[in-house]
Amino acid sequence: MTAYIVRRLLQLPITMLGVTVLIFAMLQLLTPVERSALYVQSIPHNEGAIDALIRKYGLDRPFYEQYWRWLVGHKDAVTGEIEGGVLRGDLGFSRTGRQMVKDLIAQRLPATVELALWSAFPIIGGGIILGVIAAINHNRFLDQAIRVFATLGWSFPTFVFGLLVLLIFYAKLQWFPPGRLSDQVNVIVMSPEFHRYTYMNTIDGLLNLRFDVFWDALRHLILPIITLSYVIWARILRVTRSSMLETLRQDYITTARSKGLTERVVIYRHAFRNALIPVVTIGGLMVVSLLNGVVVTEVIFNYPGMGSAAARAAGSLDALAVLGFVLFGGVVLIAANLVVDVLYAFIDPRIRYT
Amino acid sequence: MEESMAAPKTPHVEETPGLYLRELNWLEKLIGPEWYRLVRGVFTNPLSITGLIIVLLFLLMAAFAPVLAPPLEIAGDPYLIPRDGFSPEPKPPGTVWRREIPELPSWYPKVIGKDHWIHLLGTASGQFDIYYGIVWGTRTALFVGVVITAITVVIGLIVGAVSAFYGGWLDDLLMRITEIFQAFPFLLAALTLSAILVPLFGRGIWPATIALITFGWMTYARMLRGEILSAKERDYVLAARVVGANDTRVLVRHIVPNAIYPILVLASMRVGDYVLSFATLSFLGVGTEIGYADWGQIVSFARDWILSLDVHWYIIVFPGVALLLFGLGWNLIGDALRDILDPRLRGSRG
Numbered sequence: 001m002t003a004y005i006v007r008r009l010l011q012l013p014i015t016m017l018g019v020t021v022l023i024f025a026m027l028q029l030l031t032p033v034e035r036s037a038l039y040v041q042s043i044p045h046n047e048g049a050i051d052a053l054i055r056k057y058g059l060d061r062p063f064y065e066q067y068w069r070w071l072v073g074h075k076d077a078v079t080g081e082i083e084g085g086v087l088r089g090d091l092g093f094s095r096t097g098r099q100m101v102k103d104l105i106a107q108r109l110p111a112t113v114e115l116a117l118w119s120a121f122p123i124i125g126g127g128i129i130l131g132v133i134a135a136i137n138h139n140r141f142l143d144q145a146i147r148v149f150a151t152l153g154w155s156f157p158t159f160v161f162g163l164l165v166l167l168i169f170y171a172k173l174q175w176f177p178p179g180r181l182s183d184q185v186n187v188i189v190m191s192p193e194f195h196r197y198t199y200m201n202t203i204d205g206l207l208n209l210r211f212d213v214f215w216d217a218l219r220h221l222i223l224p225i226i227t228l229s230y231v232i233w234a235r236i237l238r239v240t241r242s243s244m245l246e247t248l249r250q251d252y253i254t255t256a257r258s259k260g261l262t263e264r265v266v267i268y269r270h271a272f273r274n275a276l277i278p279v280v281t282i283g284g285l286m287v288v289s290l291l292n293g294v295v296v297t298e299v300i301f302n303y304p305g306m307g308s309a310a311a312r313a314a315g316s317l318d319a320l321a322v323l324g325f326v327l328f329g330g331v332v333l334i335a336a337n338l339v340v341d342v343l344y345a346f347i348d349p350r351i352r353y354t
Numbered sequence: 355m356e357e358s359m360a361a362p363k364t365p366h367v368e369e370t371p372g373l374y375l376r377e378l379n380w381l382e383k384l385i386g387p388e389w390y391r392l393v394r395g396v397f398t399n400p401l402s403i404t405g406l407i408i409v410l411l412f413l414l415m416a417a418f419a420p421v422l423a424p425p426l427e428i429a430g431d432p433y434l435i436p437r438d439g440f441s442p443e444p445k446p447p448g449t450v451w452r453r454e455i456p457e458l459p460s461w462y463p464k465v466i467g468k469d470h471w472i473h474l475l476g477t478a479s480g481q482f483d484i485y486y487g488i489v490w491g492t493r494t495a496l497f498v499g500v501v502i503t504a505i506t507v508v509i510g511l512i513v514g515a516v517s518a519f520y521g522g523w524l525d526d527l528l529m530r531i532t533e534i535f536q537a538f539p540f541l542l543a544a545l546t547l548s549a550i551l552v553p554l555f556g557r558g559i560w561p562a563t564i565a566l567i568t569f570g571w572m573t574y575a576r577m578l579r580g581e582i583l584s585a586k587e588r589d590y591v592l593a594a595r596v597v598g599a600n601d602t603r604v605l606v607r608h609i610v611p612n613a614i615y616p617i618l619v620l621a622s623m624r625v626g627d628y629v630l631s632f633a634t635l636s637f638l639g640v641g642t643e644i645g646y647a648d649w650g651q652i653v654s655f656a657r658d659w660i661l662s663l664d665v666h667w668y669i670i671v672f673p674g675v676a677l678l679l680f681g682l683g684w685n686l687i688g689d690a691l692r693d694i695l696d697p698r699l700r701g702s703r704g
Binding site: 014015016018019022023026027029030034144147148151152154155156157158159160163164166167170171172178288291292295296299302310311314315316317322325326329330333334 | 650665679
């Protein structure tokens with residue numbers, strides 16, 4: 001088991017290296033002049049400036065040289081200082097974020113984590129409950145109804161559903177606003193009396209005993225949470241449903257029934273617990289869906305997290321920021337899958353990794 | 355004499371005690387038991403029948419687009435939505451069409467009851483007619499969906515087949531590469547690549563299509579690899595080798611046709627997913643040019659009207675419903691197919 005985990009951990013940097021090589025290769029589709037534009041805010045007017053930029057960042061160099069430079073940094077010919085280098089923790093400067101990529105990620109991360117954490121509860125809870133109900137009522141009305149509900153959610157593009165939610169709950173009913181905090185609450189949060197422990201407004205609000213802050217932050221989170229949950233439910237529901245269906249067909253369930261146990265005991269004591277084992281894998285599935293969903297959701301609800309920053313960076317070709325975000329997302333993805341695999345083996349004694 | 359020459363009469367199956375063979379109907383004889391099980395499953399489930407009807411309606415809409423929404427006679431590209439002026443303010447359904455009016459089709463006066471064009475579903479910012487965009491957008495959606503599905507399957511097929519058949523270091527290498535592609539956060543990766551491709555191809559359907567293909571083939575490669583690895587050990591492969599077939603022949607004529615069947619079925623049902631992803635990229639601004647008949651592109655006009663969405667609801671509701679129904683149609687069919695193909699559910703009720 002330990003050997004397996006170590007091997008997986010060793011594979012991680014290799015995969016990430018491959019990911020960055022691939023993004024770099026993608027950028028080679030642009031000409032050096034186009035690539036030089038990725039590093040400046042406005043296009044310089046004389047050609048000499050562009051040439052200087054290309055030389056400064058080595059954009060006319062071969063692919064591997066540029067990549068090496070991004071990876072380990074580069075000694076500036078004039079000042080003699082070493083600049084850049086991902087391995088030194090320097091991801092470069094983000095043109096759209098107007099700050100270092102590292103700081104941009106650090107600044108935007110808490111908002112996204114807050115959104116993801118709050119969404120995880122309804123996603124997991126709702127998905128499992130609906131999946132079990134559907135399986136118990138296999139092929140009956142309730143099963144069909146739940147599947148239609150879930151398939152609708154799956155068929156909804158996140159942006160269309162998010163906009164409809166905005167249309168109803170914001171434009172029409174004025175219940176829940178977009179954004180992250182109201183202006184007046186933002187003043188409280190920014191004030192020196194308000195101690196920021198985690199930079200997640202709901203949690204900080206509770207820790208500071210400022211329930212008005214907590215409520216305001218939650219009010220802003222509700223619409224994105226609804227959107228994310230609804231579009232992700234279908235996947236989790238499917239896994240739970242088919243796992244429960246399979247469990248209900250096992251011999252030990254027949255045995256339990258033939259012993260005269262009530263259907264209730266059979267389902268909740270015997271089937272449900274065992275059916276939940278493969279459901280652990282949805283942890284990985286959920287992280288994948290959240291990573292995709294968060295981008296669109298944050299853009300629509302004008303929520304200042306990593307997703308909206310990444311979408312803006314990608315849309316305006318802020319290459320260094322995109323590299324940073326993709327790298328970050330990739331690490332999260334691989335780590336989540338590793339945790340899920342280990343957890344799976346831990347819960348299910350039949351699984352042994354070697 | 356003649357009677358003794360005849361082959362000994364085999365006992366009729368029905369007469370053999372304990373052996374019962376059901377009657378095969380003409381369809382099962384024609385398409386074989388596996389496909390018959392699929393077809394029967396799809397046509398007996400009310401949900402998948404609904405899906406089939408929805409997809410069929412979209413196909414009809416795409417085929418009859420020039421009749422449903424005749425393009426302007428002077429305009430070159432019918433995929434560019436005719437615009438009634440340039441005002442940024444969207445206009446509600448029922449507004450009279452004043453500029454760039456298309457020809458009136460024969461069905462129009464009977465169905466609508468008017469003898470001039472109105473904007474049936476309103477206009478988006480820039481006075482692009484939403485009805486026209488939705489009708490012609492069906493063609494864009496089907497084209498994009500089919501192209502992405504076909505090419506991703508071919509790539510997955512080649513990578514998966516080579517990887518599984520040759521094994522060894524080549525398998526290792528190809529699977530590591532597949533893992534690298536899978537390690538990307540999908541949407542972000544596709545967004546980046548299409549943003550890079552826009553200056554190369556210009557805005558249109560190709561940047562987003564290529565981006566979705568680049569990050570969409572991995573599932574098929576892995577699935578096919580798994581299928582082939584198990585098919586490789588079967589007796590008919592050994593038999594083919596004994597007869598003297600070479601690698602390519604064994605792979606192309608014997609292994610792939612047996613392993614590919616579930617993949618083709620599932621892939622064809624992912625057309626809906628691809629179209630939704632394509633629309634998402636269009637919505638985020640790296641897809642088709644403004645005014646192109648593409649559902650995601652029309653919805654993206656709503657981004658400027660978030661505060662007054664209750665007034666301009668028609669910008670998102672109509673193209674949104676088109677996208678939803680399109681995705682729903684394919685997913686309903688796909689859902690039924692997956693249940694039929696899932697070996698763990700085989701033989702269960704229904």
